[in-house]
Amino acid sequence: MSIIERDPVTGHITTGHNWNGIKELNTPIPRIVIAFIIVTHLYALVAWVLLPTWPLGQTYTKGLLGIDQRNDVETDIARADAARADWTTALATQDFDTIQSNADLMAKATATAAALFGQNCQACHGTEGAGGPGFPQLSDNTWLWGGTMEEVAETIRVGVNSTHPDSHFAQMPAFGRDQMLDRSQISTLTDYVMSLSDGVQPDDSSEGAVLFQDNCAACHGEDALGVEGTGAPNLTDADWLYGGDKNTIHTTLMNGRQGQMPSWADRLSEAQIKMLAIYVVNLSKPAS
Template sequence: MSVEERDPVSGYLTTGHDWNGIKELNSPVPRIVFAFMVVTHLYALVAWVLLPTWPLGQTFTRGLLGLDQKTAVAADLATADAARAGWTQALATLEFDTVRADPDLMARALTTAAPLYGQNCQACHGADGIGGPGFPRLKDGIWLWGGTADEIATTLRVGINAAHPDTHYAQMPAFGRDELLARAEISVLTDYVRTLGNGVIPADPAEGAVLFQTNCAACHGEDARGVEGSGAPNLTDANWVYGGDALSIRNTLIVGRQGQMPSWQSRLTEAEIRAMALYIEGLSGVAP
């Protein structure tokens, strides 16, 4: 029969385990632990009844309190929309000149547009509209489809080569891939386009000029300065969307170009589109 040993200091029985003179005590679990377990179990039972708890396939038990975070968030958004309704309605309907003349409304528009630009446009056009390979720069005041707030808003609504029925449409043929020009002609035209700093002289008898007038002038203009609103860029300045070096120009002539921008009409409200138009218009620093 075992003999119980009691610790003389604490008064607790030992378990009989001894590690180099250190004896393990058979101390009881603190009562507070039992109390905590009782409280948590009671809370769980009450929560099962009052709060959304059990999954039921595609739904769940709603609980007696009917609490739902999705409903709460929707209510918060509705409250926020109601608070914003006054100035968003004004932004969506007033003329841009009227909006610009109202400092408070203009400030709200730009404050709203800045994060929208970061979320929807920055990935392609870069921070602050600095552009990137294949994506136009928005800071230089040079526009393919027009740079007024009204024109920018239209471009945002319909997109470029997008699914919108009224989308801006522009496509440069693949002169090489589709065998519209011979490789030798593409080489001549490449060299000619690189010399267009002073514009095209229509009467220039050089082979490159003749090729340009025959194949390119219909879109880019006889003077190669582009046609705003058609998507055909100016070829006489230093602003290139796909690159102005010989290799880039040659590649453009061979494979063609068809830049795309989505229509934002189904993703942004009219007020947000117009706020974005004012914001983008301001990136160029050109006064309306």
């Protein structure tokens, strides 16, 4: 039951509800709230007349001011594209020597490429191309597929083991899994590869050296220095794509490796690919 009751302190009527002795005052809605509601409703009425507001199936009420944000964005984009067209066309059509001799063009290309790299490449190649297991470091001077700007641009364009018809192709065979070598031969070769930091010794007739020349030299070279442009890495340096510890080398020999770098020909424009090639090659140069 609720009984109408007046609060002796404030003089307001209470709502009559009683929550464990706590009562609520029935105070009127503050004027400021009413005023606010009136103003916002008036604004809405004016906005209906002036601005695009009501959907009408296929179209909408356009408003007297004729504001259309979609058109605004389209004109902005067209204007920005036109402003860039002269230098992106220059990038796409000129060779790297001409581009590099143009400081203004280089500045624009490098600034844009840094953002492109962050969006498209960093997830795999790391910040500033630092690389990681399975993902080559791009900021060093070791290249699987060549380190000139033309070669880097080509790698970005076609990818490695990608779906592009001209893709670079790299396959480290699974010598263990495919039973080309037995377990003890793989262990011998693992130790041999680990001993290669001083390079291949010409008079070495150990089992490991013989196995290497018979099975590996065709791709990695008789000197194990790798063959740039074929994707077979140098095995004598400290720069490992997958890792130079015993376990990783053993796994590489057992199961093979086939790294995948996507092709960007369909996703990036020629100008974007070339600015990325410039950016990537410059990552390996000491900052001047």
